[in-house]
Amino acid sequence: MTQQHIYTSAITWTGNRGTGTSAYRAYDRSWDIAVPGKPVIHCSNDPLLGGDPAKMNPEDLLLSALSACHMLWFLHLASDAGITVTAYSDAPEAQGEIEPSGAARFVSATLRPQITLAEGCDPARADAIHGEIHKVCFIARSVNFPVHHAASYTTA
Numbered sequence: 001m002t003q004q005h006i007y008t009s010a011i012t013w014t015g016n017r018g019t020g021t022s023a024y025r026a027y028d029r030s031w032d033i034a035v036p037g038k039p040v041i042h043c044s045n046d047p048l049l050g051g052d053p054a055k056m057n058p059e060d061l062l063l064s065a066l067s068a069c070h071m072l073w074f075l076h077l078a079s080d081a082g083i084t085v086t087a088y089s090d091a092p093e094a095q096g097e098i099e100p101s102g103a104a105r106f107v108s109a110t111l112r113p114q115i116t117l118a119e120g121c122d123p124a125r126a127d128a129i130h131g132e133i134h135k136v137c138f139i140a141r142s143v144n145f146p147v148h149h150a151a152s153y154t155t156a
Contacts, residue, residue: 010034014042030055059096063109066147067092069139070111070130077129084118085126086156110148116156123153 015028029045030052045051046059067090078085094109117126130149134140140147 008035028052059094059106062106062143063092063094066094066109066139066143067111069137070133070147070149071113073133073137074113074115074129077132078126081125081129083121083126083129085115086118087114087116089114106143106145108146108148109143110150113149113151114154115151116154119155121155123155126153127151 011031011033013031015030017027019026021027029050031043033041033043042055043061044053044055044057046057047053051057071088071090075085075088090111090113092109092111094106096104096106098104111130115126117123130151134147
């Protein structure tokens with residue numbers, strides 16, 4: 001039987017400069033994300049669309065969620081396979097496109113984890129795990145664009 005999960009969040013627009021959306025340039029594209037029991041995240045639109053470059057935007061959040069989900073599954077599957085990971089970092093990159101109409105989307109993402117394995121662990125066995133993650137990762141299974149990986153390995 002399939003198990004269902006419910007996730008909640010509260011999004012509050014914070015960009016009213018006093019006249020609301022009376023004109024396109026009269027308001028800020030900013031908001032807060034509040035999840036019960038967690039720190040508030042202050043967000044803005046993508047800077048390409050007039051947002052605050054110092055704040056997280058939806059594209060940042062989606063790419064970060066994709067990378068984090070991949071990392072957590074990699075650590076889980078590596079542990080199950082007897083592969084000891086001692087460090088993991090990622091510098092993911094996503095490619096987006098904007099159509100002449102203004103509609104935009106991600107067309108692909110590449111995860112670039114740098115993984116440190118304990119002495120004696122086989123990098124080829126570790127690398128094979130990445131292909132299995134897309135079968136189970138909540139975020140990767142939810143997006144409609146290809147997710148690639150280009151991992152590099154060192155040993156401790």
